Amino acid sequence: MNPTSHRSRTTRGTLLAGLGALTLMALTACGSGVTEPTGGGSPSAGGTEVVLTNCGRQVTVTGTPEAIVGLSPAQTELLLRLGLADRMVGQAQTATAPLPEDLRAQAADIPVLSEDTPPSREVLLRAAPDFVVAPTAYEFTAEQGFASLEQLQEAGVAAYVATGGCADRRMTGTVEDLFTDLANLGEALDAEEAAADLTEEARATLDDVAERVAGRDPLTVAQVYLEGNTLSAIGAGIEYDIIRRAGGANVFGPDDSEFAEFFAAQITPETLAERNPEALVFTVHDAAHEQATRDYLTRTFPDVEAVRAGRLIALSGSDVYPGTLGNVTAVRQVAAGLYPDAF
CATH class of the missing domain: 3.40.50.1980 (Nitrogenase molybdenum iron protein domain)
Structure with missing residues (x-):
């Protein structure tokens, strides 16, 4: 199989989710930390800024993001489950998978930036986001016409890649990586309580499965x-x-x-x-x-x-x-x- 040929809607759900992350720069797993504000932008409600270590790069989030974009239905679902519908200014790749039925009404008024592929750089920047979430680094491939991580940083946009979609993690990622993302996004987006609830529920499901198959x-x-x-x-x-x-x-x-x-x-x-x-x-x-x-x-x-x-x-x-x-x-x-x- 030539993975680079898989750009179609039919393969996006499985194979392409890891493609860009394998062909871009060597990146590492994710973590987070909090530092005192360094100036430039308003501090968050707690008077601090959040610094995430995401795929080997530091992502600084100053203040509470109010214009968020999910670059795939999977990330859009996660953001909606975190209770952030009123802060979302875009959703992307909407035709690659349907949202769960209980979320479709919430998503109805969120602008669609693209259907079958990630949005172009111009379309994404036109939405004026301050925080963007993607499943892999592929969504930031400049060669494909998408906004690169560097271009977003220059525009003052914080960009987060799912931990399991980082380049050096795509081959070794686990379900557990989701909990790193929930912790990081909860902290960065001022949704820690909702993130904790989702984590508790997901871990309970995994524990239940483990008991049933033991x-x-x-x-x-x-x-x-x-x-x-x-x-x-x-x-x-x-x-x-x-x-x-x-x-x-x-x-x-x-x-x-x-x-x-x-x-x-x-x-x-x-x-x-x-x-x-x-x-x-x-x-x-x-x-x-x-x-x-x-x-x-x-x-x-x-x-x-x-x-x-x-x-x-x-x-x-x-x-x-x-x-x-x-x-x-x-x-x-x-x-x-x-x-x-x-x-």
Whole structure:
């Protein structure tokens, strides 16, 4: 598979979420800190400014952001769950995944900056944001016509990349990275109470899943993605961790040569058949894509144990984006598909 060719809506939910982060500068994981204001801009309500260490760069947030943009539906959902709808001046890539039904009314009045790709530099800056949140560094690729991190900094815009979408983290990211993002965004956006509530709820879900699958002999799982008749497997990153936390044993992993440099790789049907997983997890962007994938897997692998047992588990592509509450949803959904008697 040539990952650089995957710029379409159909691949955005799974593969492209990590592309830009792997091809940009070497970046590191995220943390945060608070310093006294250094001047230039009004201080936050507490009289301090928040300094986040995000992907190896310092992001200084002075005052409380009042013009926020989510650069993917996953980040838009997170911002809305933090109670920030009235402070959002833009949402992007809206056609790549639907928002949860309970949030659609809140999002109805938030300007749409782009549908299938990140917004251009001109469109994003025209929205006059003071804080921008993205799933990966790809959303800031200047070569694609998007506003770069440096350009946003020059314009006085703080830009935050989900921890799991940082360049050197995309291959090793875990569901746990979400909690780093919640802590950082809660602090930077003056939404700490809401962030704490979301963290508590998400951790409770993960703990519940862990208890339900504890002590079981893990079923073997392959996570795949279908585009046309091209089959790809996922062998690293957050997606890999989702399967592990759901009690599955990945048949593809980061130690395999195919995944030495990228978390996804094109495979042949013979390779998948040889691994003979007991369950197949696949990501989709809409109902038609789900049905097409089910039809392909059923037709191509009638003798693979996953197909024989009917363990074909579909996930929304947006739920495997870095920095989304969907990561937790996906863990529970996969676990329930693997061990339905436990739920």
